[in-house]
Amino acid sequence: MNTDPLNMARLSGPLHAVLRITTAxxxxxxxxxxxxxxxxxxxxxxxxxxxxxxxxxxxxxxxxLVLVGLFTRPIAFLLAGEMAAAYWMAHAPQGPFPVLNMGESAYLFCFVFLWLSAAGAGPWSLDAARGEGKAAA
Incomplete structure (x- = not known):
């Protein structure tokens, strides 16, 4: 059974890069x-x-650095930590819900950067040009 009738999997690499670039x-x-x-x-x-x-x-x-996809894994890991700290220090004390404590950006940045630290920069990156940008998408 074809679970990808529109062949959307072919877009996973480019969309990985677009997510990295727009987030950065x-x-x-x-x-x-x-x-x-x-x-x-x-x-x-x-x-x-x-x-x-x-x-x-x-x-x-x-x-x-994340924008151009250079040293993406370690940099994204550090930025995920920065955003986790920002969320817990500035937003969580205002209440438990990100939509109410104005922490949506910190929350989303944290998890996108955490994913990028595991997945790498993907295509269209300096890491890929250096042979380190294998997408895990």
Whole structure:
């Protein structure tokens, strides 16, 4: 019995890369908002030696590395940890439900990065060009 009549499996590699790229672009924007005030933040930039400063730096540098798919597994693992810490430190104390405690982004970033740390960068990545980007999709 054909369980994939539309042959959607052929899209798993490209969609793996699209998920990595779009997640990384969104993640970088969180860091640039914290550290650079872009796009349009009213908050002053935190000192780099502060928790928010380190988080913003991780989001920009780590996000750019994931974007191009370089060292994706270890970087994604670190970013998943950052997002888990952000969720438990900033959002979970406000209540148990991500939709109510404003933690949806941290929650989703954590699990997408955790998956990328296991699955790797997939195609369309520098890891794949280096021979390390085998997709586990």
């Amino acid at each position: 672009l969104t993640f970088v924007s969180h860091g640039s908002l914290k550290l650079l005030g872009f796009p349009a933040s009213q908050m002053p930039a935190p000192p780099l030696a502060s928790l928010m400063g380190v988080a913003g730096l991780m989001e920009i540098v780590g996000g750019l």
